Structure formats: C-alpha cells, structure tokens
Amino acid sequence: MTAAVEGIASAIVLEEADIPQPRRRRRRDGTGVALTVWGVLVFAFLFLPIIVMFVYSFNTGRLLASWKGFGFTAYTSAAQNPIIVSSVITSLSAALGAAIVSTILGTLGGIALARSRATSTSVIIATAILTITLFTPEIVDAVSMLPWFVSLGTDWGLGVFNNGLVRLVVAHAVLSVAVVTFIVRARMQGLDASLEEAAADLYATPWRRFTQITLPVASPAIWAGALMSFTLSLDNTIVSSFVQVPGSTPWPVYIFASLRVGLRPEIAAVSTVMFLLTLVALAVVAFVLRRGDQSADDIAKTLAAG
Amino acid sequence: MVERPDIRALVPRASAARLSRRAFLSGLVVIGGTSVLAACAKSTGFAPSALPDGRVEGKLNVYSWGDYDDPSNIRSFQKSGTSVQFDSFGSNEELIAKLGATRGTSGYDIIVPTGSYIPMMAKNGLLEPLDHRYLKNMGNIDPLYLDQSWDPGNKYTVCKDWGTTGFVYDTRAIKRDLLTWGDFLDAATTEASKNVALLEDPWEVACTFFAANGIDPNTTKKADLEAANEYLVNTLAPHVKAFNSVAVTSGIPEETFTLMQAFNGDVRQGLLATDKPDAWKFVYPTPTANLWMDNWAIARGAQNMDAAYQFIDYILKPEVSFREVDYIGYSTGIKDLAAMAKKHDFSYPELVFPDAEVIQRLTPAEVNSSAGELVAILNRMMAKAGS
Amino acid sequence: MARRKVNGYAAIGFPTWAYVVFFFIVPLALVLWYSFGYKPDLFTAHANDILSFDRYAEALDATFVGTFWNTLRIGVIGTLLCLIIALPFAYWLAVKMNPKWRPLALALVLVPFWTNFLVRTLGWQIVLSPRGFLSDALQNLGIIHGRLDILYTQSAVQLGVVYNYLPLMILPLYVAIDRAGRPLREASADLGANRWKTLFTVTLPLAVPGIASGCLLVFIPLMGDYITASVLGGAQGNMIGQLVASQFNTAQNWALGSAMAVLLMVFTAAAVIVFGAAGLIIRSLVRRSRRVQLQGGAA
Numbered sequence: 001m002t003a004a005v006e007g008i009a010s011a012i013v014l015e016e017a018d019i020p021q022p023r024r025r026r027r028r029d030g031t032g033v034a035l036t037v038w039g040v041l042v043f044a045f046l047f048l049p050i051i052v053m054f055v056y057s058f059n060t061g062r063l064l065a066s067w068k069g070f071g072f073t074a075y076t077s078a079a080q081n082p083i084i085v086s087s088v089i090t091s092l093s094a095a096l097g098a099a100i101v102s103t104i105l106g107t108l109g110g111i112a113l114a115r116s117r118a119t120s121t122s123v124i125i126a127t128a129i130l131t132i133t134l135f136t137p138e139i140v141d142a143v144s145m146l147p148w149f150v151s152l153g154t155d156w157g158l159g160v161f162n163n164g165l166v167r168l169v170v171a172h173a174v175l176s177v178a179v180v181t182f183i184v185r186a187r188m189q190g191l192d193a194s195l196e197e198a199a200a201d202l203y204a205t206p207w208r209r210f211t212q213i214t215l216p217v218a219s220p221a222i223w224a225g226a227l228m229s230f231t232l233s234l235d236n237t238i239v240s241s242f243v244q245v246p247g248s249t250p251w252p253v254y255i256f257a258s259l260r261v262g263l264r265p266e267i268a269a270v271s272t273v274m275f276l277l278t279l280v281a282l283a284v285v286a287f288v289l290r291r292g293d294q295s296a297d298d299i300a301k302t303l304a305a306g
Numbered sequence: 307m308v309e310r311p312d313i314r315a316l317v318p319r320a321s322a323a324r325l326s327r328r329a330f331l332s333g334l335v336v337i338g339g340t341s342v343l344a345a346c347a348k349s350t351g352f353a354p355s356a357l358p359d360g361r362v363e364g365k366l367n368v369y370s371w372g373d374y375d376d377p378s379n380i381r382s383f384q385k386s387g388t389s390v391q392f393d394s395f396g397s398n399e400e401l402i403a404k405l406g407a408t409r410g411t412s413g414y415d416i417i418v419p420t421g422s423y424i425p426m427m428a429k430n431g432l433l434e435p436l437d438h439r440y441l442k443n444m445g446n447i448d449p450l451y452l453d454q455s456w457d458p459g460n461k462y463t464v465c466k467d468w469g470t471t472g473f474v475y476d477t478r479a480i481k482r483d484l485l486t487w488g489d490f491l492d493a494a495t496t497e498a499s500k501n502v503a504l505l506e507d508p509w510e511v512a513c514t515f516f517a518a519n520g521i522d523p524n525t526t527k528k529a530d531l532e533a534a535n536e537y538l539v540n541t542l543a544p545h546v547k548a549f550n551s552v553a554v555t556s557g558i559p560e561e562t563f564t565l566m567q568a569f570n571g572d573v574r575q576g577l578l579a580t581d582k583p584d585a586w587k588f589v590y591p592t593p594t595a596n597l598w599m600d601n602w603a604i605a606r607g608a609q610n611m612d613a614a615y616q617f618i619d620y621i622l623k624p625e626v627s628f629r630e631v632d633y634i635g636y637s638t639g640i641k642d643l644a645a646m647a648k649k650h651d652f653s654y655p656e657l658v659f660p661d662a663e664v665i666q667r668l669t670p671a672e673v674n675s676s677a678g679e680l681v682a683i684l685n686r687m688m689a690k691a692g693s
Numbered sequence: 694m695a696r697r698k699v700n701g702y703a704a705i706g707f708p709t710w711a712y713v714v715f716f717f718i719v720p721l722a723l724v725l726w727y728s729f730g731y732k733p734d735l736f737t738a739h740a741n742d743i744l745s746f747d748r749y750a751e752a753l754d755a756t757f758v759g760t761f762w763n764t765l766r767i768g769v770i771g772t773l774l775c776l777i778i779a780l781p782f783a784y785w786l787a788v789k790m791n792p793k794w795r796p797l798a799l800a801l802v803l804v805p806f807w808t809n810f811l812v813r814t815l816g817w818q819i820v821l822s823p824r825g826f827l828s829d830a831l832q833n834l835g836i837i838h839g840r841l842d843i844l845y846t847q848s849a850v851q852l853g854v855v856y857n858y859l860p861l862m863i864l865p866l867y868v869a870i871d872r873a874g875r876p877l878r879e880a881s882a883d884l885g886a887n888r889w890k891t892l893f894t895v896t897l898p899l900a901v902p903g904i905a906s907g908c909l910l911v912f913i914p915l916m917g918d919y920i921t922a923s924v925l926g927g928a929q930g931n932m933i934g935q936l937v938a939s940q941f942n943t944a945q946n947w948a949l950g951s952a953m954a955v956l957l958m959v960f961t962a963a964a965v966i967v968f969g970a971a972g973l974i975i976r977s978l979v980r981r982s983r984r985v986q987l988q989g990g991a992a
C-alpha cells in the first residue's frame with residue numbers, strides 16, 4: 001500500500017518545470033460564463049455551513065440549532081465561562097507548540113529525504129513509517145499513546161511526560177510531522193541541488209550551506225508545513241482527549257464532551273472567534289513572508305497550502 | 307528560479323492527512339479504553355490519595371462531561387478560595403481508560419461516571435470510598451436516588467443527575483395513544499415506519515424488545531438474546547430511519563421523525579425549541595425503562611480531598627442544585643426540586659420530574675456479560691437497515 | 694554530466710525518524726499485538742496470554758462485510774461526485790480565472806476547514822432541516838413539492854462526505870491542470886486544435902496524475918469516516934468506522950476492535966489497489982485507441 005500511495009502521491013508533487021507564464025488571451029464566451037457560474041456555486045457550497053454557524057452564533061436560545069432570537073449573549077457568556085476560555089487557550093498553545101516541533105522535525109526530515117538517494121533502503125523505510133502515520137485510524141493512535149506516555153512518565157521517570165501541554169504537543173507533532181516532511185521534501189525535490197553543490201564547491205561549511213542556502217530555499221514549504229500542523233493540532237480531538245491531564249482540555253474535546261447535554265450557541269460563537277483569530281494569524285504570517293523578500297505569489301501559495 | 311514555489315503541489319497530501327485524522331477521530335472520540343483496566347488490575351501500584359486533613363486546598367480538578375455544570379455555580383464556589391479546573395471527557399470508557407492508565411496519577415479529584423460503570427470501576431480500584439461525614443448535605447437527596455443497585459449504601463458515589471428513557475411521537479402522524487414499549491414497537495413497524503429514530507445505544511435499543519415482552523432488560527439468557535436479535539434485526543431494523551442519540555433535540559422542531567426513542571430531558575429541549583409543542587406527546591412507557599444516573603465520585607489518588615468533599619457538598623445545596631437542573635435540563639435528585647420548579651416557572655416540569663410511580667418501575671442498566679452481544683445486535687440492525 | 698549528491702544531508706533526518714519510531718511505531722505495535730489476543734472477562738478489555746487469529750475470524754462476519762460494502766459504495770460515489778464537481782472548478786481556477794485572484798481563490802477553498810468539523814457538520818444539519826430556509830426556498834421555487842427530506846438519508850451522508858473532502862480533490866486537480874497544462878494547451882491552440890479537442894487530448898490526459906491523487910486523497914480518509922454519517926445520516930448511511938468504534942467503546946473488546954481496525958486498513962488498501970489497477974488498464978486502453986486514431990489520421 002505504501003508504495004502505491006507514494007507513487008501516486010509523488011505524481012502530484014513531481015512536476016516542477018519552471019515555465020514562464022505568458023499573458024493569456026482572455027476570451028469571454030458561453031463556456032467561460034458557465035464555468036464561472038459553476039465556480040461561484042462551488043464556493044457557495046463550501047461556505048454555506050460556515051455562514052450558517054456564523055449567523056447562529058447570534059442565537060439567544062438554549063440550543064445552538066434552534067433559533068430563538070438575535071443577540072450577543074453567546075459571545076458574552078462564552079467569554080465569562082472559565083472552562084471555555086481555558087480550553088481555547090490550551091488549544092492555541094498546544095497548536096503553536098506542535099507547529100514548532102513538527103516544523104523543525106519535518107524540515108530536517110524533508111531535506112534528508114529529498115537529498116538522499118530515493119531508492120536507498122533507509123529512505124524507503126522512513127517514507128513508509130511516515131505514510132503509516134497518515135493512514136492509522138486515530139483511535140488506534142490514541143489507545144496506544146496514552147499508556148505509552150504514562151509509562152514514560154512513571155516507569156521511566158521522565159516527569160516531563162506528566163505535563164498536559166507537553167503530551168499534547170508531542171502527540172500532535174507525531175500526527176503532523178509526516179505532513180511537514182512531505183511538503184518540504186517536495187519543495188526540495190523540485191529544486192535541483194546545484195546551489196548547494198556550488199556552495200559546497202566553494203568550501204562553505206555545512207552549517208553555512210544549510211542556513212544560507214538550504215533553509216531559504218525551503219522556506220515557503222516550511223511556512224506551509226507550520227500552518228498545516230497548526231491547523232491539524234487545532235482540530236485534533238481523539239488523541240487530545242486521551243492524553244490530556246488536568247487543566248489541558250483542548251477546545252475540540254470540550255465540544256465533543258458537550259454533545260451529551262446539547263451544543264449551545266456559545267460553541268458557534270467561540271468557533272467564529274477562533275476562525276477569525278486563525279485568519280489574523282495567517283495575515284501576520286503573510287506579512288512576515290512579504291518582509292522576507294518573498295514574491296507575492298509565493299506568499300499566496302503558501303497561504304493556499306495552509 | 308529559487309523563488310518559484312511549489313507548495314501548491316503539496317497541499318492535497320497535507321490536507322488529506324488532516325482530514326483523514328479528522329475523519330477517523332469522528333465518533334471514535336467516544337472510544338475509551340478499558341484495556342488499560344487489565345493493566346491496572348495487574349499493577350497493584352496505585353498512587354495513594356491524600357486523606358482529608360481539614361485544610362481546604364486552593365485548587366480542585368474535576369473530570370466531567372462537557373458543559374455539564376452551571377458556570378455561575380462554579381464561579382460562586384470559587385469565591386470560597388478554591389479554584390476549580392474542569393476537564394472534559396466524552397464517554398465513560400474514556401474516563402475509565404484515563405484513570406486506569408494513569409494508575410492514580412491522573413491528577414483528577416472529582417470524576418462523574420455513569421451508574422452502570424461504577425461496579426467495574428470500583429472493582430478495579432479506581433474510586434476512593436466516600437466518607438459521608440464530610441457530606442452534610444447528602445440528607446438533601448431524595449432517598450429514591452440513594453442506595454442504587456450499582457453502589458449499595460453510596461459507598462463510592464452520590465447522584466449528580468439522572469434521567470430515563472421513553473419515546474415521543476407526532477400526534478398528527480400517530481393518532482392513537484401509545485403507552486407501552488409494545489405500542490412503540492407496533493407503531494414503529496406500522497404508522498411510523500421509516501420515520502423512526504432509535505438511540506445509538508445497544509442496551510437501550512434491546513430494552514425496547516425486552517420490556518415489550520416482559521423480559522428483564524438486563525437479561526443474560528441466551529434464548530432472550532436470540533429472540534431479541536431475531537426481532538430487532540429482521541423485523542424492526544428495516545423500519546428505522548436513524549440510530550442517533552441526539553436526534554430528538556432537533557428532531558422535534560424540524561419534524562424529521564414521527565416517532566423517537568429519547569431521554570426525557572432531551573425531549574424537553576426539543577419541545578422548548580419547537581413552535582408546535584402541542585403536536586408532540588412524550589411517554590414514560592410501561593412496564594419499565596432505563597434509569598441512568600451520573601454520579602459524583604472521588605478518584606483514587608485524589609490530592610485535593612478536602613476541596614473535593616467541599617465541592618460535592620456545595621453542589622448538593624438545594625438552591626445550587628436547582629440552578630444545575632435549570633442549566634442541564636435533568637433532575638439532580640434533590641428533594642423538593644419539583645416544588646421549586648413550580649415557583650420558578652420552569653417549563654415542562656413533568657419531563658424532568660416524573661411521578662414517583664414512574665420512577666419506581668425503572669430498571670437501571672447494567673454492564674454485564676451480554677454487553678458484547680447487544681453491541682453485535684445493534685451493529686447487525688444498522689447493517690440491515692442500511693442494506 | 695555526472696550529478697553528485699550533496700553529502701551530509703541524509704543524516705539530518707535522524708531526529709525525525711527517531712521521533713516517529715519512538716512516539717508512534719512503538720505504541721502502534723501494541724495495537725497490532727492486541728488483535729491477536731482475546732477478551733478474557735467482562736471487566737477486562739484484552740489479554741494476550743493465548744495468541745490466535747480467532748479475532749480476525751470473528752470480525753469477518755456478514756455484518757462486517759455488509760457494512761464494508763455499504764461504506765465502499767458511499768466512498769466510491771463520494772469520490773466520483775467530488776471528481777465531477779471539482780474538475781470544472783479546478784479548470785476554472787487554473788485556466789479561466791484572472792491570475793491576480795487565483796491565490797485568494799485557492800485560500801478560500803481551504804478557509805472553511807479552520808472551523809471545527811463538528812461545528813461545520815452541524816451547520817449542514819441546520820441547512821438541510823425540512824423546516825429550514827433551504828427547504829422553504831426550494832418549495833417556493835417549486836423545485837420540490839413538500840418539505841426537503843434529505844436529513845437522515847444516505848443522500849445527506851453523501852452530501853456531507855462530498856463537502857468534507859471536496860478541497861482534497863480540488864487542490865491536486867488544480868495543480869495538475871495549472872502546472873502541466875498551460876504551455877501545451879497553448880501550443881495545441883496555436884496548432885489549430887479547437888478547445889474541446891485541446892481539453893480531451895491535452896488537458897485531461899495531463900491531469901490524470903492529479904485525478905489519481907485526488908481520488909486517493911478523498912477515498913482513503915472517507916473509508917474511515919463516520920462522524921459525518923452519524924450526524925447527518927440515518928440507518929442508510931451506516932459506515933464501518935462505527936463498527937470498529939463500538940468494539941473499543943461499548944463492547945470493550947479491544948482485541949476484536951484492533952482486529953477490525955487492521956482489517957479496515959487492509960481492505961481499504963486492497964480497494965485502492967484494485968481501483969488503481971483498473972485505472973492503469975483504462976489509461977493504457979485509451980492510449981492505444983488514441984494511437985490508432987492518430988495513425989488513421991496520418992494515413
């Protein structure tokens with residue numbers, strides 16, 4: 001399975017022809033109009049439930065899904081609910097931590113894969129285990145990781161694994177390190193190694209070669225990977241609920257646990273706020289990238305990857 | 307050349323990972339694990355609890371279902387100087403897995419298990435016996451909700467809230483009076499066919515058949531289970547539109563079903579949400595139904611024992627308890643709540659406080675040796691209904 | 694000219710592999726181990742002192758197989774619907790859209806995925822309500838007679854999975870069409886081919902890797918999904934993930950649950966291989982027929 005998956009998956013990332021794009025002749029015609037209509041419809045489809053939830057976050061009723069009246073009560077009561085506030089903070093901190101850990105590991109992994117011989121046994125094995133992380137049902141991750149963390153924390157005496165945030169960060173990073181690795185690998189594979197070789201020929205130290213050539217080349221992929229792992233962590237539920245310790249319930253776990261007594265409009269209100277926060281975070285990243293001499297196109301495509 | 311980004315090419319793979327996990331987590335979130343129980347049964351090394359010493363600790367860790375307590379109650383309790391940290395689980399199995407795997411180091415002081423899981427948890431040493439001397443307000447609880455079969459003498463637990471199972475139907479579609487589980491099954495296979503929602507709960511679904519046929523819903527007899535399998539899979543399943551435990555709250559206002567098996571408090575939420583409450587009728591069916599109870603308990607290994615007792619005692623005060631009822635929509639089992647409800651203009655009190663006669667006939671669900679077969683029956687019903 | 698690899702980079706991946714092995718592979722092996730065990734008694738979820746394949750035999754009953762086929766049907770139809778919806782959309786993005794707006798449009802495809810998935814699915818539940826605004830609008834327009842009756846049917850599940858996985862189809866298709874197609878499309882147009890001919894002889898064949906990966910990316914997670922089914926679907930939308938879950942959850946039989954999880958992964962992989970092989974055969978047939986056409990044309 002791994003081979004098949006890898007084969008097909010690499011098909012989508014392998015073309016890296018650097019083709020100049022001439023201005024196309026633009027034509028207005030029936031097909032174009034039909035395609036545009038279709039495109040707008042698809043966007044409407046994608047955004048419909050989001051808009052609905054946004055609207056329902058102003059519901060003043062007891063149950064999220066039954067509209068009673070318009071008001072901001074959901075926002076105010078969510079802000080006053082210490083459980084909700086702390087779960088949102090937990091989620092954001094864990095997502096940030098997981099993004100950092102998995103981005104560092106994924107960058108190293110991606111560069112290593114791209115710059116090793118693709119047929120070597122170690123590359124095949126590394127690719128295989130990373131691929132397995134993507135295809136394992138999450139419950140299986142969850143039931144295996146919890147006893148493992150407990151064992152590390154108590155039997156091995158590694159007290160750090162009794163910390164809830166550490167567990168969340170480590171577990172989420174496991175789940176997204178493959179994503180970052182593959183993104184970075186594809187970026188590096190797309191670009192030939194001649195720059196790095198040139199640097200080596202000019203007697204640059206490996207460290208300088210890495211920081212001054214390789215990392216800048218990989219940077220759009222690194223940013224994209226960081227965003228992706230941030231998002232993955234923000235949405236993770238099962239593994240989080242298993243590994244959490246007191247004070248580290250993340251937001252999605254709270255939502256699931258609330259199903260028992262019916263979801264309140266507060267859930268939609270907080271989701272709306274988090275949605276906007278994520279947008280702001282992305283805008284900041286875009287801004288940082290712009291300052292970092294990236295082309296606008298680069299930034300946009302990095303965003304698209306997030 | 308270096309500037310040329312190729313991120314786009316990677317997006318799909320990346321988002322796939324995210325979605326696949328999301329997809330898998332799905333309902334699986336509720337999965338818990340008792341395998342860890344095996345581990346903890348073997349390992350005798352449970353971290354000891356810190357016994358109460360009269361000094362109330364400055365913090366308290368509660369592990370409960372989400373959104374399951376009135377935030378204003380928690381705020382006012384915290385004014386006493388103890389900060390309360392709430393964490394959420396989505397199923398009893400998850401709770402048990404957590405406590406079992408952490409062997410007394412979970413950090414949680416108070417937990418909220420459902421009654422039927424308590425014998426299992428007690429047997430595996432996950433619960434700290436309660437010292438009733440610290441719970442002065444236990445006398446506020448109606449004796450109906452004390453001394454339950456799963457925890458004789460309230461050795462480990464105190465009732466947090468409870469509910470029962472019944473059914474609700476649309477009187478425009480089903481014009482006769484339904485009173486029993488027999489009536490329910492009859493209507494489900496006739497007038498309401500293809501418009502029936504059952505709870506996604508193996509015990510509850512099987513209970514419809516057992517109760518209708520005068521069999522103990524906790525039966526472990528092979529013949530009973532076979533009969534249930536035969537009827538539920540071959541006769542009932544093709545008439546079922548959905549197996550969904552939360553369908554009723556939206557199902558009543560949206561009129562997506564005409565007959566729904568449901569928990570009493572959820573039906574009330576549904577009726578509060580609809581503009582045509584008169585069209586619906588809720589039944590506490592005879593001869594029996596589940597009495598489920600969520601309970602306060604202290605976890606083995608608790609480090610903030612004084613604060614834990616203080617919190618449980620606080621929540622048992624009548625006025626505090628009434629706010630809980632109002633927030634979660636289920637009875638907490640405190641005496642005279644119905645009278646307070648009347649005073650506070652609480653809508654549909656009969657759906658939260660059934661008559662004593664109804665309560666007397668209920669049967670608490672047990673987790674016993676038929677559990678595996680009941681799961682198999684429900685899975686067969688779902689496969690049959692989907693074919 | 695002989696290319697040489699920059700040495701020294703292969704080793705920097707070591708922390709990554711060590712991390713994944715230590716925190717993922719080691720604990721995962723435990724679950725595989727469980728699947729060879731059994732459930733010894735009511736209060737114990739698994740034991741491994743006697744090993745056997747019995748749990749696999751037990752898991753593979755008619756219910757499992759029936760539910761698997763149901764899930765496979767939802768998965769295949771869902772994947773095809775995603776493809777049908779995404780293909781014109783991705784073409785529009787890659788070819789018709791003003792390049793200035795394209796990055797924004799791509800970002801918009803992903804933006805819905807920043808809200809919690811349970812919240813999104815509940816959003817659909819509100820939309821599809823028989824007494825909701827969509828139902829009213831469709832009735833007023835005379836498109837449907839009587840209330841919208843989609844919620845808790847297989848159509849709702851189908852719609853839900855298409856929604857949840859559509860972006861996974863759009864993005865690889867977009868990439869394939871955009872990346873490989875443009876210069877060739879223009880060459881084709883310059884050589885006098887009309888647009889339909891360009892579409893079928895140049896654009897679509899070049900998008901095949903994108904189509905393949907899109908299908909894969911939609912199909913595999915879809916096979917393990919069932920939250921969509923349990924929120925939107927009724928009895929008709931029953932999926933196999935539920936079966937696996939119920940063993941870990943209600944039945945508390947980890948041995949059986951693990952065996953089912955392993956079977957689910959193996960069956961899904963088998964389905965992928967079968968569809969992949971079919972795809973390759975179709976592609977080679979199409980190529981052969983095209984070659985014949987071309988030869989015919991030349992003669």
